[in-house]
Amino acid sequence: xxxxxxxxxxxxxAALRATTPILFAALGSxxxxxxxxxxxALEGMMLFAALFGVLFSAAFHSxxxxxxxxxxxxxxxxxxxAFFVLKFKTDAILAAIAIxxxxxxxxxxxxxxxxxxxxxxxxxxxxxLPRISIPVIEKIPYxxxxxxxxxxxxxxxxxxxxxxxxxxxxxxxxLKVRAVGENKNAAESVGISSKRIQxxxxxxxxxxxxxxxxxxxxxxMTNFTTGMSAxxxxxxxxxxxxxxxxxxxxxxxxxxxxxxxxxxNILQLGSWPYELIQMIPYxxxxxxxxxxxxxxxxxxxxLSEK
Numbered sequence: 089x090x091x092x093x094x095x096x097x098x099x100x101x102a103a104l105r106a107t108t109p110i111l112f113a114a115l116g117s118x119x120x121x122x123x124x125x126x127x128x129a130l131e132g133m134m135l136f137a138a139l140f141g142v143l144f145s146a147a148f149h150s151x152x153x154x155x156x157x158x159x160x161x162x163x164x165x166x167x168x169x170a171f172f173v174l175k176f177k178t179d180a181i182l183a184a185i186a187i188x189x190x191x192x193x194x195x196x197x198x199x200x201x202x203x204x205x206x207x208x209x210x211x212x213x214x215x216x217l218p219r220i221s222i223p224v225i226e227k228i229p230y231x232x233x234x235x236x237x238x239x240x241x242x243x244x245x246x247x248x249x250x251x252x253x254x255x256x257x258x259x260x261x262x263l264k265v266r267a268v269g270e271n272k273n274a275a276e277s278v279g280i281s282s283k284r285i286q287x288x289x290x291x292x293x294x295x296x297x298x299x300x301x302x303x304x305x306x307x308x309m310t311n312f313t314t315g316m317s318a319x320x321x322x323x324x325x326x327x328x329x330x331x332x333x334x335x336x337x338x339x340x341x342x343x344x345x346x347x348x349x350x351x352x353n354i355l356q357l358g359s360w361p362y363e364l365i366q367m368i369p370y371x372x373x374x375x376x377x378x379x380x381x382x383x384x385x386x387x388x389x390x391l392s393e394k
Contacts, residue, residue, distance in 0.1 A: 107346025113324025131321030137301025162298020
């Protein structure tokens with residue numbers, strides 16, 4: 089039964105759906121990393137976005153209004169992080185950890201203050217973005233069942249892979265982002281303001297993370313629950329690193345982690361212990377990072393021998 093489910097279009101459809109928030113986070117990490125800063129605040133950004141996506145969409149009775157306001161909020165959090173890292177020379181990792189810790193507590197407090205709910209936004213009438221059935225593709229056997237009838241943010245995530253690639257490799261601003269990340273002093277010697285570029289990169293990173301956060305409460309589900317980001321920001325960070333901080337690489341590794349997440353749902357059909365099943369996405373991340381680190385170490389050893 090489980091083997092048949094793994095090769096079913098429903099499983100691949102679920103894997104693509106589970107990939108969406110991870111992919112947004114991975115793309116955000118890739119942009120920040122290309123500028124020379126590791127954005128470890130993705131988890132907190134996604135959690136804030138998941139909450140405010142619900143609150144904004146309920147306040148304006150519009151999922152799209154909630155989405156765009158949430159993306160703007162993500163950009164503001166990215167700007168906030170950049171301000172402390174670049175202006176006050178705060179350690180980027182410590183600043184990110186602070187944002188993640190604040191997000192865990194602040195989202196609970198804000199939900200309680202605004203809606204009076206504890207843990208779940210049950211009294212907030214939020215609006216979710218729609219699923220899209222693609223007229224021609226949905227009629228294609230097997231492939232149509234995988235691709236069609238996804239939330240619109242899944243398709244936006246796939247388009248963002250292309251958009252981020254074009255931004256980083258085909259635009260003057262993207263060239264400056266990569267130049268600053270590769271050699272800040274050399275970039276500044278030709279008149280590029282490294283701080284300005286890193287500000288922009290972290291704002292974009294925050295906006296992408298917010299898209300993933302909104303998907304959790306306005307696409308994947310229709311409400312906010314405490315801690316619903318569930319490590320996806322960190323998994324996205326790992327996917328970006330394993331994908332060499334490139335959009336295509338981030339997508340492929342995110343798809344792997346998304347499949348692992350979907351697999352954990354499939355295994356619930358069997359008699360596996362629930363706790364063991366829930367570990368699968370995180371164990372996959374750890375194993376993947378271990379293999380990636382080992383390969384990098386081997387490459388460094390070969391280069392040092394030469």
